[in-house]
Amino acid sequence: MTNQAKLSTWASNIAPSPTLAVDSKAKELKAAGEDVCGFGAGEPDFDTPEFIKEACIQAIRDGKTKYAPAPGIPVLRDALAENYRNNNGVDGVEAAQVVVSPGGKYSCYLAILAVISPGDEVIIPAPYWVSYPEMVKLAGGVPKSVFAGQESGFKMTPEQLRESITPKTRLVIINSPSNPTGAIYSPAELQALVEVCLEAGVYIMSDEIYEHLLYDGVEHVSPASFSKEAADAVITVAGFSKTFSMTGWRLGTLMAPLPIAKAVANLQSQTSSNATTFAQFGALAAMQNWDQSMAAVSGMLEVFDRRRLRLLEGLTAIPGVECARAQGAFYLFPKIASFGMAGNDFAAKLLEEEKVAVVPGGAFGAEGYMRLSYATSDDVIEKGLKRLTSFCAAL
Numbered sequence: 001m002t003n004q005a006k007l008s009t010w011a012s013n014i015a016p017s018p019t020l021a022v023d024s025k026a027k028e029l030k031a032a033g034e035d036v037c038g039f040g041a042g043e044p045d046f047d048t049p050e051f052i053k054e055a056c057i058q059a060i061r062d063g064k065t066k067y068a069p070a071p072g073i074p075v076l077r078d079a080l081a082e083n084y085r086n087n088n089g090v091d092g093v094e095a096a097q098v099v100v101s102p103g104g105k106y107s108c109y110l111a112i113l114a115v116i117s118p119g120d121e122v123i124i125p126a127p128y129w130v131s132y133p134e135m136v137k138l139a140g141g142v143p144k145s146v147f148a149g150q151e152s153g154f155k156m157t158p159e160q161l162r163e164s165i166t167p168k169t170r171l172v173i174i175n176s177p178s179n180p181t182g183a184i185y186s187p188a189e190l191q192a193l194v195e196v197c198l199e200a201g202v203y204i205m206s207d208e209i210y211e212h213l214l215y216d217g218v219e220h221v222s223p224a225s226f227s228k229e230a231a232d233a234v235i236t237v238a239g240f241s242k243t244f245s246m247t248g249w250r251l252g253t254l255m256a257p258l259p260i261a262k263a264v265a266n267l268q269s270q271t272s273s274n275a276t277t278f279a280q281f282g283a284l285a286a287m288q289n290w291d292q293s294m295a296a297v298s299g300m301l302e303v304f305d306r307r308r309l310r311l312l313e314g315l316t317a318i319p320g321v322e323c324a325r326a327q328g329a330f331y332l333f334p335k336i337a338s339f340g341m342a343g344n345d346f347a348a349k350l351l352e353e354e355k356v357a358v359v360p361g362g363a364f365g366a367e368g369y370m371r372l373s374y375a376t377s378d379d380v381i382e383k384g385l386k387r388l389t390s391f392c393a394a395l
């Protein structure tokens with residue numbers, strides 16, 4: 001053996017998460033005393049609601065510090081199933097169809113591992129969340145991206161989907177509200193996509209992690225709620241990170257047809273065991289006190305909405321920048337193609353010269369765009385907009 005590491009096919013083919021990389025570079029600069037305006041993080045800047053934290057602390061005091069069943073503590077799976085029935089309109093969901101995982105990211109990965117065999121194709125509408133293609137590759141699958149730019153509201157059409165399906169297609173990923181664009185499919189648009197999938201006999205992974213972060217009165221619907229046939233074809237993934245500002249708790253959820261949920265539970269039992277036991281008791285408090293939870297979320301949403309509108313106004317005022325009015329999550333995804341620079345160079349120069357951190361669109365399969373998260377303070381937004389304006393003017 002030489003010093004040269006002999007990495008596996010999986011490790012050699014995987015790219016590091018570019019969003020986490022931008023965030024850690026910004027944090028590094030900050031730690032070195034630089035005044036950085038960070039728009040990179042996909043993380044709410046609020047604290048976790050106090051009653052959720054208290055329930056977790058109490059669980060530790062009560063000795064809930066041991067292994068739990070791999071798919072989650074039964075009371076939490078019951079509460080999640082009830083929530084899917086009552087609030088997402090998915091009839092007849094049982095606790096056995098629900099798995100609690102160590103993060104929505106892990107839910108996505110296990111959903112993909114549960115249905116993808118080597119060589120299977122997975123359709124991923126672009127702009128997409130950075131991790132989907134890498135997860136598909138880790139499962140031996142082949143990611144096939146379908147581009148839908150600003151002109152089409154960042155949404156894949158049923159025609160595009162139909163044309164992209166081949167005999168090898170096994171799964172289509174839908175993420176509404178979307179990271180990185182904040183776009184939301186209407187119920188009718190989702191229905192049309194689901195119909196194409198049902199006709200073709202392919203599964204859908206519906207990533208609904210931003211389901212509660214909605215603005216302008218738009219509504220979120222779960223594709224699994226459309227019909228029994230749809231429920232049999234959809235794997236719904238979500239989690240606690242974004243809704244309740246619980247990113248560090250590492251708690252994700254998955255709801256699927258029973259055989260898939262069982263397969264996911266098996267995969268989880270062999271790869272991570274249960275999500276942290278006492279953290280699940282915090283999540284249980286969020287589910288069992290739903291009105292209080294939603295009140296906490298609407299407080300955060302009010303602040304997010306104000307920041308969204310301010311950032312949107314500021315970005316659209318910059319000559320050369322075009323920005324769509326995103327109605328979900330906490331991201332804006334402006335087009336910067338008019339500056340004629342590669343996105344990576346634009347972002348690197350912006351960080352170096354103006355100390356403004358953004359994620360280049362290429363990371364999301366969309367060259368010529370950049371992602372800004374407004375899960376940051378009003379001050380950072382004001383200062384960042386000023387710097388971005390002078391940066392663009394000088395290009």
Ligand SMILES: Cc1ncc(COP(=O)(O)O)c(C=O)c1O
Nearest residue numbers: 042103104105129179209239241
């Ligand atoms: C679209 C999307 N799905 C899933 C996740 C996973 O979130 P977590 O693992 O924190 O639950 C994220 C986080 O950035 C996301 O943006």
